[in-house]
């Protein structure tokens with residue numbers, strides 16, 4: 597129920613700030629903004645889905661009329677699939693396929709949301725970086741894809757949050773609304789932390805590979821990378837622990853089979 601009170605609080609704040617938010621906007625906030633942010637992403641490591649402006653830029657590249665774009669969005673939110681996606685596969689790899697919103701939003705509500713999305717995004721002045729040709733739905737420059745920076749990689753340490761996203765609406769897993777809310781928080785925490793570590797490792801690694809035969813100088817950098825990777829592994833373990841605490845015995849078995 598916590599999310600509901602948050603949404604309620606959020607909505608009432610919006611109501612105070614702007615005299616009358618459009619219905620589409622309020623609905624977006626309630627139904628979509630847990631994953632899609634509608635502002636410019638300051639910290640890309642916190643994203644769990646492409647920001648709204650990136651999504652709409654791609655939707656408009658393919659569907660130029662409002663009617664077609666709205667139809668697409670309504671359909672995609674209920675029945676997402678890799679084949680239909682207008683964004684490049686890279687982005688689905690990065691975030692996982694969007695879970696269907698069936699059951700949490702109606703077709704009528706989606707029409708209002710989609711219409712608001714089309715009218716308001718991408719915002720003027722949020723032009724994309726030059727030379728970026730729509731590789732993915734991220735609103736800013738591309739993120740280089742690299743493997744997880746874990747110190748210990750072992751099949752006994754599964755990528756829980758990835759597995760969960762893959763099975764988000766799997767009827768056998770049957771996640772409840774409350775579980776989904778908790779799992780999204782865990783996902784955000786884990787992905788955010790791991791991405792920060794990745795970003796810290798990158799410059800160290802490039803210094804290490806160009807070490808110019810100077811072992812004394814490079815040694816502390818190697819140790820620093822090892823420490824960062826250990827931190828990432830601890831985050832990974834925490835994610836496994838927290839996810840297990842949310843799931844029932846039976847769900848866990850199903851997920852890990």
Ligand code: HEC
Nearest residue numbers: 627628631645651673681682683688691692693694697701
């Ligand atoms: C649980 C997280 C989550 C929620 C909630 C969510 N989305 Fe998404 N959405 C994603 C992810 C992840 C992607 C990127 C992967 C993909 O395209 O399937 C995405 C992509 C999209 C896309 C781009 C599709 C494409 O062509 O690639 C649209 C349009 C979209 N979402 C609309 C919505 C709308 C409208 C809502 C609210 C009713 C919503 N989403 C709620 C996670 C979410």
